[in-house]
Amino acid sequence: MQLGMIGLGKMGANMAQRLLQGGHQVTGFDPSADARKNLEGHGGGSADSLKALVQALPAPRVLWLMVPSGKITDDTVDALLALLDKGDTMIDGGNSNYKDSLGHAAKCKDKGVNYVDCGTSGGVWGLAEGYSMMVGGDEQVVDGLKPIFETLAPGKDKGWGRVGPVGSGHFTKMVHNGIEYGLMQAYAEGFSILKHKEEFGLDLAQIGNIWRDGSVVRSWLLELATDALSKNPEMDGIAPYVVDSGEGRWTVNAALELNVSAPVITLSLMERFRSRDDDSFTDKLLASLRNEFGGHAIKKE
Amino acid sequence: MQLGMIGLGKMGANMAQRLLQGGHQVTGFDPSADARKNLEGHGGGSADSLKALVQALPAPRVLWLMVPSGKITDDTVDALLALLDKGDTMIDGGNSNYKDSLGHAAKCKDKGVNYVDCGTSGGVWGLAEGYSMMVGGDEQVVDGLKPIFETLAPGKDKGWGRVGPVGSGHFTKMVHNGIEYGLMQAYAEGFSILKHKEEFGLDLAQIGNIWRDGSVVRSWLLELATDALSKNPEMDGIAPYVVDSGEGRWTVNAALELNVSAPVITLSLMERFRSRDDDSFTDKLLASLRNEFGGHAIKKE
Amino acid sequence: MQLGMIGLGKMGANMAQRLLQGGHQVTGFDPSADARKNLEGHGGGSADSLKALVQALPAPRVLWLMVPSGKITDDTVDALLALLDKGDTMIDGGNSNYKDSLGHAAKCKDKGVNYVDCGTSGGVWGLAEGYSMMVGGDEQVVDGLKPIFETLAPGKDKGWGRVGPVGSGHFTKMVHNGIEYGLMQAYAEGFSILKHKEEFGLDLAQIGNIWRDGSVVRSWLLELATDALSKNPEMDGIAPYVVDSGEGRWTVNAALELNVSAPVITLSLMERFRSRDDDSFTDKLLASLRNEFGGHAIKKE
């Protein structure tokens, strides 16, 4: 198929490359000339504006957005809508909040443009192994895009699927990331307990390796943790500072809205907040309070 | 009544003083000559060894232990038992684990010595306001000690009681402290949220003061937090480092043994662990893992 | 002062009554004729429509809204705005989300109407003991309303205050309720641990009473818990079903927005969700999963 890729960053560039390898024609747009040149080097076309991109594609057009969620996606959807015609299709493959996607879809519908939200997992490994894609949109629209998804996925019928109507793709991806937070935190806590049991002198990478085969906790994340621990057993030079990129919060918000108790996913997120606060007001007030009622010594800063 | 006080630290000295003010006769033992001299200054007697203390008291003797829990209490109970006679009474007013108290009581019973465990709350405020005491022991033994408890308590019939058999005093005090952890954490989290809402420029001490009257969250701990926030609104010079003294862990252990879900008390304890770990292996591994699967940047130490 | 009270439910009726007792003139509006008649019985005036209420008050008018938060408050603000003149004042004393209040204030400002948000705590006890009020709004506007707040509060200068600009009153009240959730959960967990330690046969109400004096955990909520445990030690006939009325969720949302880790407040909320889900899908899947990997028996429904 022929497709326009908007956003040629880490993710977009790799996805375009995988599509090209799969025999599709990809024309890419990115504000960076280097990014466009890079795509050309892999056999794709390029356009230096959204307008040029839209003009370069035959109708009905298919455009894949792979840009940062939030304002940039909002603005891109708006700009694109002004350029597209009835029957064209827009796929948001980024990490948009599913509520934004519902809004984008409504705008598109008004103009007769098809909208598909595709939650994409795979990170830096997707180019080689394929991307996991959770797709939301009208059944016949998604059907028409099958060749694209089948190429991007780990296998023709593997690792991707239409999970429901518009919005459900990003919703499912959001929950995927919430689960990811919980899984990561569970492994990290476990390895930390092992690490602190100093008298046993445990080799965490060795243990991770043992668990890779036959154990109940085997997983891809375990393999990555094991690799990380092999390369850097003491985590030297790494600050205990854990970023979150938004999906975890949205998952907690969804849990709150749906009245679902999700303590583990929620705590995993809050532990990340805590990791980034090396001057916790909460803890200072607690220390101060202990001093107030018990005369307990306060550690000075 | 006549009573021997073992341990004249912060708590023991104040309790002896309150007993003396209440008309009781108190002879105190402490390894520190200064501590003994201080008690004499308040009208008490003193002894420079456990043996001397025991000899200074008329039978049946009443001895109040106010020493650090764990090994020191264990050793003191053993040493004392070798000196006491049938019918004497030992009261452990310290923060012993209730399981230790059950063990101490069994040893005492073998020799016909009465054992009473008294969980004591009140901190630095007890001398002036009276101590909250949760007492475990045989009903008639506790009855015989009433004059002591009535003097130490905030009022004759207030702030103290026999809650059950031996062990139950320290068990109840342990849970009291577990609750205390949860209450403190709830206030500290709330004030921290207020603090971080910078655009409102909230005065936390003012808010604490408002809440002192008529609000649902009014409490003694709130008053202390308000005082602390009045004196030091930014918590300047206080490290975000929160000590725990053991009862919180025991409360969690009790919850585990009793199959009671106690997430808030447990998390309050674990937040204290976290506050003391400024180089969290858990968080470093999480940051490393994010890099492994997503190529996300790692903050360097 | 002269004031119009909109909403004569449990809270509004009691507040009107306290104002009347304090020498203010109160005209009330409520769709229920009984509610209006009740206010008249306490010496107030009444109006059977918002329009009639506005007409009954001298300019510049002061109107206190005490209606359910959300759509009803939104609609009332809109309806009222159409009737008011420049210089009139609207006070929202209900449990509105502070973001809604910011929106209401902006609308009012456009028409020159003053807007004040007042977070009110006190529940069924406020009539007798006074209400705790956290007030947000322009300084001079709040100053002009002082006589009202001084009468509603537990004391002239006690239990109320202007905490900051518009929105900050409801924000502070929201966090107050978040703290309340945490405090309640801490007590409930603690009493539950005591309850489950069956061999000690503890009397929870007695213990609550002991803690009322001199203990670190003394508070108004403890007094209420003690009363509840005195009246119904086994909690007979009470379903383990805990409602939340919204402020807890908003507090968690605020923590997420502000990057503040607030595990105890958050867990307290989620435990309430859990209490209302007697058929947890999470737990069923866990049971099913244990069976899948370990062949562990599943309890049948």
Next chain:
Amino acid sequence: MQLGMIGLGKMGANMAQRLLQGGHQVTGFDPSADARKNLEGHGGGSADSLKALVQALPAPRVLWLMVPSGKITDDTVDALLALLDKGDTMIDGGNSNYKDSLGHAAKCKDKGVNYVDCGTSGGVWGLAEGYSMMVGGDEQVVDGLKPIFETLAPGKDKGWGRVGPVGSGHFTKMVHNGIEYGLMQAYAEGFSILKHKEEFGLDLAQIGNIWRDGSVVRSWLLELATDALSKNPEMDGIAPYVVDSGEGRWTVNAALELNVSAPVITLSLMERFRSRDDDSFTDKLLASLRNEFGGHAIKKE
């Protein structure tokens, strides 16, 4: 090698069978004649008492214990020790608390018997796929047992290893299970959020299948969850009642002893407690307390 297997339940029988398939000679003991007959049917020998088992094996003997942890393991170790000679080896392959294992090892050492603790994971799948084994013990003793571990493991050098001295095998397995609790809870919470988003009508098994390839959350547990959801999408007939078998508690205890904050593992355990308490005293007291201060209605039982 030649080996005596003590305990021919689900796990022991399968392990004996896998050893037999690997060319080892296995003599088994179990109180159940059926279990012994079953082993004979697979080509093993059997003994109807520990004594007979010990006599049937050539010195130096190797005995593998696969019996329930706690008292039964304690008693078996004691009984066996009375029958063994210097140079014999005992392997505890069950789920013993590592502290018990340290005690068992000390007893064995006194008599010159080798002791090895082997934490075993694999459940009902081990027979076909091999067992994950974390082994603690003296290096040369474990070396001598290599042929056994290599056969039981998923591969000669895969899925097993000596992780450290005596005790470290069961410690590592304990943490493995703690992690497992966290992983399971994360998946279950995530699927529950998906389930409750009713307007999207999501097919959880389909989503689990998508995630199996290319996604960050792919794992063996996810595959099992997907299978479970395929077979029974609504979890019909399954009670929301989740058992824990001890290792989770021990992991939390270890975290407490080591001052490691492990909120996710801990909460996963406590959620299991909560799942088994359909009449939560905590929640009843909360409901009662809400009524006390706010006059909120209580749901009747």
